[in-house]
Amino acid sequence: MPLTHHPEPEEVDCLIRNAELRDEIEPYLDEAISEINFRLLPTPTENRFLESMLAWERAPLVSIARWFDPPLALQPACTLDDEQLFSRLWETIEKLFSKRIVLDFTDHFSDRELYSLIRREIFPAAVKRVDLPDNYIHWDCSADDAGEPLAWLKYYATDQEREQWVVEENRDPPAREVPPYPRALPTAPALS
Template sequence: MPLAHHPDPEEIECLLRNGELRTAIEPFLDEAIWEIDFRQLPTPVENRFLESMLAWELAPVAPIARWFTPILSLQPACTLDDDRVRERLWQTIDTLYSKRIVLDFTDHLSDRELYSLIRRDILPSTVKQVDLPDNYLHWDCSADEAGDPSVWLAYYASDEEREEWRLEEGRDPPPRQVPSYPRALPVAPV
């Protein structure tokens, strides 16, 4: 005779949380959500997924500079000497990382160029501020406004990625270059 399964308090709490999350996310759902077979997910995994969806839907949209108190602002690079640019750049990198903003592909940029890119492109960008401990915003510093992948291809792409690009585009990628400004920037945990 099989014994009845009596869920422990942790399982019950997980199921109750699942009901709360499903109710909270319902107004935001569209047909794309039903492509996920929730029956295949353990309830704790489903809860984590629903929590991340809800955090995304409810996240405020604001310029990155306004994610900070006081507002993060940088003076123009042309008003600073090289030592001050470097000092302020590293302070800013650490400050951005405190809000889980990670700068990717920066080693082709001088300190002054990276500082200017942060001031001109990153800080005024309006982005959803998703407040989850494992959510990081990655900023691709090799990209330009037109989406030209030349910098990424020249400095960062693997041989396989360069070959894939060559086959897709029908032309050779730009010559490989070694980045002139290697940095050990903070990275998102794996």
């Protein structure tokens, strides 16, 4: 007597959604997607991945300040005393986190320097606004204007990362130092 598998309605819905997502993503596919073996993914996982890809492709490119209504603006740091600046900085960090923007590698900046970085570089930056609950933007605050990872190497990189950098760059990294301004900033939840 042959055993017949009768799929549950949830399974059928999941497969139908998968077919819809594959159709929707088709115009955006390129050779990079061929490196992912979807046959190894459970269908619900593949669906979440395809939904995130579609969200990315369709997301508007908007300056971070304009992610807020009204758009965020910070007055120049030189117009604030230390207490006002500290308060405004943490208020801004919390607002950024409310839009799932996480600031990474900030402990080498004073409050005034971090405030200025947010005002001058982060707020005006045009970034795709992907509105998915699991999507966090990690803003790497360690790169300098030339894109050099010297602050990251100096304050944050592990020994293994520093060794890898030496191999790749064929030069010595800066001497390691402890970041002078430790902060407990909000972080994205760990992926499960």
